[in-house]
Amino acid sequence: MKKIFFAAIAMLMLFGMNACNKNKQAKLEVYLTDDPANYSEVNIDIQKVLINVSNGGENWKELPITPGVYNLLDFRNGLDVLLGSIELPAGKVSQIRMELGANNSVKEGTNVYALTTPSAQQSGLKFNVNVELTEGITYRLWIDFDAGRSVVKAGNSGKYILKPVIRTFTEATGGAIKGIVLPAAAEAWAYAISNTNDTVASAKPETTTGMFLMKGVQAGTYKIAIDGKNNYKDTTIANVNVTNGVVTNIGTITLVQ
Known part of the structure; x- marks a missing residue:
């Protein structure tokens, strides 16, 4: 009888702890923005964005987004676009991984060229962030592409390679x-x-x-x-x-x- 009693108490304590943990959530909004570049268009095919919410480990959460092609140059001079928002456990966000599709391109004048993604990046563009989320707080995080430095022209071959130069910054909005x-x-x-x-x-x-x-x-x-x-x-x-x-x-x- 005592064993049943203590087992029941343990289950109630575990339930209470889980309930408390579920309540310790913060909201993260992720935006895309860009620095100027000497191109007509820089089109990035964003298919998936994953956020690592584990301190020093691997605990990836998928950000709900609308997959598709984003012209980075639409988001210059203070403009941005909301990629998606997500409720996350309070704590540290250490990395973001952006997985790209095949429809990446750059337009120079009237000519459009395929934008090649190196094989090492095909599993996703991974970059470090350092955001400490406090429960109950809404944060905005910007992924700031430097399109001018991220697109590299390979000699006179007409080949363009994407080597992302990215910075991130955050703001607590409430x-x-x-x-x-x-x-x-x-x-x-x-x-x-x-x-x-x-x-x-x-x-x-x-x-x-x-x-x-x-x-x-x-x-x-x-x-x-x-x-x-x-x-x-x-x-x-x-x-x-x-x-x-x-x-x-x-x-x-x-x-x-």
């Missing part, structure tokens, strides 16, 4: 608010309300821990309204400051009847 609301019997909801009285985010605290997390909140000052049920009184926390890339913890709020 913050987050977390806290704990007790007791569970209050069945509370939490709302982030702006200075113009607009509700910008809401969350329902977990029934067991009372923890809540509001993601993707723009930088600014908010009041957090906690609405209780079952005769528990509502309460409001004023002047909650949110900063890009930071999770603001408002602590534990205990509702009273």
Whole structure:
């Protein structure tokens, strides 16, 4: 009987840990941009983008994208295009791999030439990044191709080779608010309300821990309204400051009847 009891406790603890881990997510948006080049077009056939979210290991997650040919020169002078976005576990992103198709080309004047990808790169263009994701925060990551330096002309043969010169940079686009609301019997909801009285985010605290997390909140000052049920009184926390890339913890709020 004791063995069954302890086994049940262990299963509940494991379930709780897994549930917590699933909640520790950040959002990553990946964009493509380019530096100028002396070509009419530089067309890259992007078929797949994979993100390595393991610290020092191999744990690749596929970014949902629309596969196809992207003309890098459409994204010069501050322009970019969203390749895709994905929810990832909080932690370090160490590498990105971009797998290309066969339809790569360069246009010089009115002439179009095939853009050859060296065999060593056919399994994917792999480049290092160094992004630390915090749970609840949305990040933008730009893949910045230097098309002028990435396209190499092989003598006078009319052959062009893709040797990518790429840099990446990131920006946190919002913050987050977390806290704990007790007791569970209050069945509370939490709302982030702006200075113009607009509700910008809401969350329902977990029934067991009372923890809540509001993601993707723009930088600014908010009041957090906690609405209780079952005769528990509502309460409001004023002047909650949110900063890009930071999770603001408002602590534990205990509702009273």
